[in-house]
Amino acid sequence: MAAPMAYRRAVCSLARIFVGITKLGTKGLSACGGHRDCRITRSHVPLRWSTSFHTGAVFSSPSSIRVTDEPDTLFQKVSVLVKGHDRAVLDSYEFFATMAAKELGITLDKVFEPPKYIERLTLLKSVHIFKKHMVQYEMRTHYRCIELSRLTGSTAQVYLEYIQRNLPEGVAMEVSKIAMEKVPEHILEPLWKNQPTDRTGQ
Amino acid sequence: MAAPLSAAKALPLLAYARISILCTTSGNRALHLTPGCCKNQAARIRVGKGDRPLTYEQAYHPHDIAHYKGWLSQHTSNLQGEEGAAERTVEDVFIRRFIFGTFHGCQANELVIKRRGNMLIVCALMLQKLPPQKFYFLIGYSESLLSHFYKCPVKLEIQTLQDKAVYKYL
Numbered sequence: 001m002a003a004p005m006a007y008r009r010a011v012c013s014l015a016r017i018f019v020g021i022t023k024l025g026t027k028g029l030s031a032c033g034g035h036r037d038c039r040i041t042r043s044h045v046p047l048r049w050s051t052s053f054h055t056g057a058v059f060s061s062p063s064s065i066r067v068t069d070e071p072d073t074l075f076q077k078v079s080v081l082v083k084g085h086d087r088a089v090l091d092s093y094e095f096f097a098t099m100a101a102k103e104l105g106i107t108l109d110k111v112f113e114p115p116k117y118i119e120r121l122t123l124l125k126s127v128h129i130f131k132k133h134m135v136q137y138e139m140r141t142h143y144r145c146i147e148l149s150r151l152t153g154s155t156a157q158v159y160l161e162y163i164q165r166n167l168p169e170g171v172a173m174e175v176s177k178i179a180m181e182k183v184p185e186h187i188l189e190p191l192w193k194n195q196p197t198d199r200t201g202q
Numbered sequence: 203m204a205a206p207l208s209a210a211k212a213l214p215l216l217a218y219a220r221i222s223i224l225c226t227t228s229g230n231r232a233l234h235l236t237p238g239c240c241k242n243q244a245a246r247i248r249v250g251k252g253d254r255p256l257t258y259e260q261a262y263h264p265h266d267i268a269h270y271k272g273w274l275s276q277h278t279s280n281l282q283g284e285e286g287a288a289e290r291t292v293e294d295v296f297i298r299r300f301i302f303g304t305f306h307g308c309q310a311n312e313l314v315i316k317r318r319g320n321m322l323i324v325c326a327l328m329l330q331k332l333p334p335q336k337f338y339f340l341i342g343y344s345e346s347l348l349s350h351f352y353k354c355p356v357k358l359e360i361q362t363l364q365d366k367a368v369y370k371y372l
């Protein structure tokens with residue numbers, strides 16, 4: 001019962017943060033560790049476009065909160081890596097993501113900047129011959145990593161959805177999650193504990 | 203001692219060069235051939251008489267991108283580990299030509315094309331050459347046509363100006 005309560009609380013705090021939502025149902029991301037069959041909620045985003053003079057935030061039916069008795073997945077670590085060409089954009093996005101995490105009460109493990117990657121190309125300047133005259137281009141990819149620790153599946157779902165809705169253009173995100181699972185019962189106890197005592201020396 | 207020697211040597215050479223330039227009949231003019239591609243000429247407008255107005259975008263050269271200029275086309279396919287750069291570039295080129303032709307003579311500056319998730323957002327600066335009703339029609343027409351071409355929501359965000367914003371004259 002803790003999971004739906006936490007989810008409801010998270011959605012309420014999100015409603016405070018959200019300015020306007022376009023009409024859509026809950027777009028669930030697969031929060032599963034892989035082994036257990038969690039419910040994967042996926043709803044189709046309806047295509048809706050209109051001219052810039054007539055757009056307005058339309059609140060349709062509120063997103064439904066699914067209450068289940070299944071225990072929620074637990075994540076030991078959720079690592080969000082954002083990549084972009086512009087360091088300033090990544091700076092502001094990191095500020096936004098860390099502020100959102102603090103508002104939702106998520107513990108931030110570490111926020112750091114992996115070294116940038118520069119891809120350089122040296123190409124011929126002219127269409128035909130003139131090998132001595134070349135042009136050099138480079139493409140820089142800057143990274144930023146935000147690691148969150150000890151989340152529930154529903155918190156992670158809500159946080160990631162909020163973060164991804166507000167991803168700026170030209171910025172890509174990679175999310176990796178480490179889930180925690182219960183140790184299977186057949187390996188909880190070592191085999192030799194319940195062995196019969198007559199053991200020949202082999 | 204080397205300097206005065208070279209000066210002494212240079213003078214007769216200079217005199218000779220001047221004489222050779224003046225007399226056009228003598229075939230001793232030095233001709234220096236360069237292959238035609240030494241200079242960079244990408245997206246550069248050269249200095250002229252001072253009457254040609256330039257926008258901010260035109261005034262700065264491509265090596266100033268990320269220093270004085272931003273990016274005109276923002277998508278993730280040029281990042282490390284991402285694909286689809288060629289397709290996005292072709293789409294961008296088509297969109298720029300399409301908008302240039304649809305709003306003929308009204309474009310004040312280069313388009314800025316952004317991709318957010320599934321959506322294509324085209325931001326344009328236009329001159330106030332057409333009445334607003336025609337603008338609305340052309341915006342709706344280009345949005346619906348482009349979204350049918352690219353199978354994704356396309357939004358056009360247009361701002362209008364009286365005249366082009368001039369940054370400097372070259």
